[in-house]
Amino acid sequence: MTQQFGATSTTEDVLHNVCLTGKRVLVTGVSAGLGVETARALAARGATVVGAVRNLTKAEHATAQVRTDAQKSGGSFELLELDLADLASVRAATDHLNTVGKSFDLVIANAGVMATPFGQTKDGFETQFGTNHLGHFVLVNRIAGLLRAGSRLVNLSSAGHRFSDVDLADPNFAHTPYDPWVAYGRSKTANILFAVAFDARHRARGIRATAVHPGAIMTELVRYLPHGALEAMVTQINSQAAAEGKPPFEFKTIPQGAATSVWAGVVATAEAVGGHYCEDCHVAPVIPNDAPKGLLDGGVRAYAVDPAHAEALWAKSEEMVGEQFTP
Numbered sequence: 001m002t003q004q005f006g007a008t009s010t011t012e013d014v015l016h017n018v019c020l021t022g023k024r025v026l027v028t029g030v031s032a033g034l035g036v037e038t039a040r041a042l043a044a045r046g047a048t049v050v051g052a053v054r055n056l057t058k059a060e061h062a063t064a065q066v067r068t069d070a071q072k073s074g075g076s077f078e079l080l081e082l083d084l085a086d087l088a089s090v091r092a093a094t095d096h097l098n099t100v101g102k103s104f105d106l107v108i109a110n111a112g113v114m115a116t117p118f119g120q121t122k123d124g125f126e127t128q129f130g131t132n133h134l135g136h137f138v139l140v141n142r143i144a145g146l147l148r149a150g151s152r153l154v155n156l157s158s159a160g161h162r163f164s165d166v167d168l169a170d171p172n173f174a175h176t177p178y179d180p181w182v183a184y185g186r187s188k189t190a191n192i193l194f195a196v197a198f199d200a201r202h203r204a205r206g207i208r209a210t211a212v213h214p215g216a217i218m219t220e221l222v223r224y225l226p227h228g229a230l231e232a233m234v235t236q237i238n239s240q241a242a243a244e245g246k247p248p249f250e251f252k253t254i255p256q257g258a259a260t261s262v263w264a265g266v267v268a269t270a271e272a273v274g275g276h277y278c279e280d281c282h283v284a285p286v287i288p289n290d291a292p293k294g295l296l297d298g299g300v301r302a303y304a305v306d307p308a309h310a311e312a313l314w315a316k317s318e319e320m321v322g323e324q325f326t327p
Helices: 035-044 058-063 064-073 087-100 127-142 159-163 180-205 220-224 231-244 254-267 307-321
Strands: 024-028 049-054 076-081 104-109 147-155 206-211 277-279
Touching: 024 035, 024 127, 035 049, 035 064, 035 254, 049 058, 049 064, 064 076, 064 087, 064 231, 076 206, 087 127, 104 127, 104 254, 127 180, 147 180, 147 254, 159 180, 180 206, 180 307, 206 254, 254 277, 254 307
Parallel strands: 024 049, 024 104, 049 076, 104 147, 147 206, 206 277
Antiparallel strands: none
């Protein structure tokens, strides 16, 4: 990692002169936004990319440029049907991948939802925890045998993990009043803890896992926010920034947002990112659990990278999905 990248680096910057010919990658959520750009950037460097999506028709239209760039570089792109909110769909997708039997060098767990109204997945899990965490938990673990030595798992998390730790006693809000941002925070903390535990289990095989915060980007992720809520949030953030003498908030572009995912997946050294949380194309510092929740501040809360906490979530997740996973 001799070249330094940062918040404004794009996928083109990060992957400049990188050749991924012969590499096989799985990216979830390639029907819009970050997922499409992540798949395009990797395929444009020669990678074979499998894009997993819930809506195949939508994804076919959204990924036209991915196919064009893949063809120019000698890479390839294909779609796989996957609904992370339905474990039957997840298991069907993993059965297919295992039957095909082709190994992966990188899995980017990109798909997710944010601040949804209270709801449940087809398996009865709270929507955000079930989709963002449990769906990926089952997906990745069921294809772990396809990960080559030297491969990586990149889980997309968020600065929103600072909103809340996971609640292992009440993950589905059966007894806790529902708050969409608390639920989002729980799921994003779970994404980090899953990476920590997966890394610990598989590093002896030369497989590493990391979690990344892509930054704040205008994508379809905001579709559940009430009218005016995003603008009000930005106003509040900027008021806080001004009071602290910081520059105003700026959204990242989609290529800037996808940069940390591809940086952590193929550019950074495995030892540097394995078991850690990354943002703005660098490994983030660990901050106290009681640090301010300002989204302009960097860092990962200590509870999100605690190994014992990660193991407890792993056990709870296995209990919830009814499967046990061993390396």
